[in-house]
Amino acid sequence: MQPAIYSGCEYMSERIDVSRRAAAIEYAIRDVVVPAVELEKQGHRIIRLNIGDPLAYEGLPTPEHMISAYKQALDSQDNGYGPSYGLPELRQAIAKSETDKGWHCSEDDVYVTHGVTEALQIIFAAFLEQGTKVLAPGPHYPPYMAYPQMYGATTVEYRLNPHDNWRIDFEDVASKMDDSVRLLVLINPNNPTGNVATPAEIDSLLQIAKEYPKCTIISDEIYDGLDFTGHMSSTASRSNSVPVITLNGVSKVYFAPGWRIGYMAWHDPENRLELVRDGVERLLRSRLCASTPAQHGYLAGLLDEHGWLEGHRSRVKDRLDYCIKRISKIDGLECEAPGGAFYLFVRIADQRVTSDKQWVLDLLHEHHVLVVHGSGFSPEYGLGHFRMVCLPPIEILAEAFDRIEQFLGD
Ligand SMILES: Cc1ncc(COP(=O)(O)O)c(C=O)c1O
Incomplete structure (x- = not known):
């Protein structure tokens, strides 16, 4: 690093400390986007199932x-x-x-x-x-x-x-x-x-x-x-x-x-x-x-009237049901049927997997599907899981599951 010159004196330029409170902040849902963006820059198409944003996918617009x-x-x-x-x-x-x-x-x-x-x-x-x-x-x-x-x-x-x-x-x-x-x-x-x-x-x-x-x-x-x-x-x-x-x-x-x-x-x-x-x-x-x-x-x-919500709800439910069905057919993954919202919290049943975060990063790098590691939602109770968002249209979900199956079969 070059010394900084100031008013005739020489100072070593020093890095300014970040506060402990800021350095401790983690937000797993968006933190995993960083490597995904790198892969996108290299020209890969990533299927993003990380963020609970209905607007990121077709068929669930703001009224x-x-x-x-x-x-x-x-x-x-x-x-x-x-x-x-x-x-x-x-x-x-x-x-x-x-x-x-x-x-x-x-x-x-x-x-x-x-x-x-x-x-x-x-x-x-x-x-x-x-x-x-x-x-x-x-x-x-x-x-x-x-x-x-x-x-x-x-x-x-x-x-x-x-x-x-x-x-x-x-x-x-x-x-x-x-x-x-x-x-x-x-x-x-x-x-x-x-x-x-x-x-x-x-x-x-x-x-x-x-x-x-x-x-x-x-x-x-x-x-x-x-x-x-x-x-x-x-x-x-x-x-x-x-x-x-x-x-x-x-x-x-x-x-x-x-x-x-x-x-x-x-x-x-x-x-x-x-x-x-x-x-x-x-x-x-x-x-x-x-x-x-x-x-x-x-x-x-x-x-205003809320009739429109029924269409959105049934689209979300169809997509959730599709995901549950696909997971139930994949050896090595298990999940409970959720009662609400639009996520699945999936257990990685393979005993050889020691880090859910590494599993998520490997899936991202090798098969370009982005989900979030369960430990990002709880270091204790989320370990060994991943969360996926079930909002994309079924053809995109189908492709994501095909890729996940390939990953597990590799
Ligand atoms: C349980 C829960 N609360 C709050 C939020 C964020 O809400 P808002 O967009 O209103 O900040 C989320 C977003 O995913 C959530 O899952």
Whole structure:
């Protein structure tokens, strides 16, 4: 390295340290894209089954009436800053949609954010301190592990049982609860496993949380409209004492993840969250607001009829069913049929495979199919698995499975 010359003095140019919190961030779903892009640059066609983005594939577009509302906001110069907690008419529509799910949600209980991901950052910033804990399902969507450490907290995983359709292991939850747990997370339907908790299971989780007065439940219901079991139930609707923050948005069920609009809806039956809510509101004001025209697009989605969703749902279900059928015929791969969302979390049954990440990289390099290693969703409970997105049209999925079969036969 050349020494830097400055004002007649010679300094060795030194690398500036990255903070430990940034260096510790991992997001497996996008981290695996780095080698895929390299292969694409070399001219290879990669079948990407890594990102849960319906827009990346044919046949699952954002509904036209939502796009028109977004465009109309742009055309009428509705491009200014909006209120920090969200447009009042959108907060009202979200409150109504949550109330329709069975609990009393008022406009003031709703805060609109840049996606559920921003809601998580704000919640963690307001709830967590050094030494506190988040108890999250293992496996889980990666930010539940990545973000809490930024606030000196740790994420502890509770076990989802791989031998029982990834249901919650309640004994494990109970054994890991203590007074330092500030947030108990339910992802329902779950990403990556697709398990949908039954109302009785939600009640059991609430029962455990009830013993710990400092504990709030985060219920991430971003896939709630993609429930194929018929028993999906809002967690807030079942709680009459434990505080529940429901997360949802436009990304999955309204098929517009690039708009970056989500929300948190606060259910606080015993008024325990007053102080932390003040903190959340301060944080929301300090980051100004969510995108104004995109909020208009989401509003149209909430207010208009939802008949279109049935077509999208049945397309997702057909694609999921196709994947389950193909996996069931492949020696060396096993998976449970998911109850919701659009992923399969597949077990690599070959005992010789010691690293799921290496397996994923080998599949990528040798047969150009991109999936995500299970350990990226849980270093403990995801090990030995991979997650695939089942959203592409069936002919693309067919080609992906042909390639996976060749890989396993090599
Ligand atoms: C469980 C879960 N929550 C949240 C998100 C991200 O939501 P948003 O796009 O609203 O930030 C995802 C994305 O895959 C997810 O799987």
